[in-house]
Amino acid sequence: MYQNTPSELKFLMVDPKQVELELYSGLPYMLAPIVFESEKALKLLKRTVAEMEKRYTLLREKRVKNIVEYNAKII
Incomplete structure (x- = not known):
């Protein structure tokens, strides 16, 4: 922040x-x-992990190690 x-x-x-x-x-x-609530927290964590894995896939596909390198390649 x-x-x-x-x-x-x-x-x-x-x-x-x-x-x-x-x-x-x-x-x-x-x-x-x-x-x-615990049930909602578990769902939230699962969605967050799925998003994290999606982003790792994008990094791997672009052959970069972090968001700064990724942005430099796509912008």
Whole structure:
């Protein structure tokens, strides 16, 4: 948040105690509402891992090691 705008940085948060992260709920950096339930948290984590794997595939296909190198190749 310090060096990034809300369009550049998004958070997904899981708060099983339902009291720790509420102060972040209104931030424009939130990609989705804070998740409190275990079942929803598991689904969120699975979707996040799927996105991570998709991005790793893109990096591998372009033969780059990180997002900076990837952006340099496609922009």
